[in-house]
Amino acid sequence: MSSASASVRGGTLGYHLDLTIGRTIYAIERLPVAPAVGARAYRLIKGDGTLYDVAQTEYGPQCDCPDYIFRRDGLDPAGCKHIKALVGSGLIDRA
Ligand SMILES: [Zn+2]
Secondary structure, three states: OOOEEEEEEEEOOEEEEEEEEOOEEEEEEEEOOOOOOOOEEEEEEEOOOOEEEEEEEOOEEEEOOHHHHHHHOOOOOOOOHHHHHHHHOOOOOOO
16 A cells, blocks of 8 residues: 655745655656647656656556556556556546
8 A cells, every 4th residue: 555645845936746655755747748648747756766757648547667567557447656646646637
């Protein structure tokens, strides 16, 4: 089980969004997406520099992490932990 929480820190020069999944903290950047590709997309950046891109598409949320690609895509509608956390945080929609 992983728990998700999101927090927003605002400063005079901008905002920074962190997402904690389990014990791992990810910095989140919103990615520009073409309307035909997806409604929203986010890049999750781990402290060690690992990147995962999660996009909301017309087929549902998709992630490019190994867990999603090999074990969730087409198999688990709930998706990987990144998708579950972004959906749970309200950053992307389930469908
Ligand atoms: Zn993922």
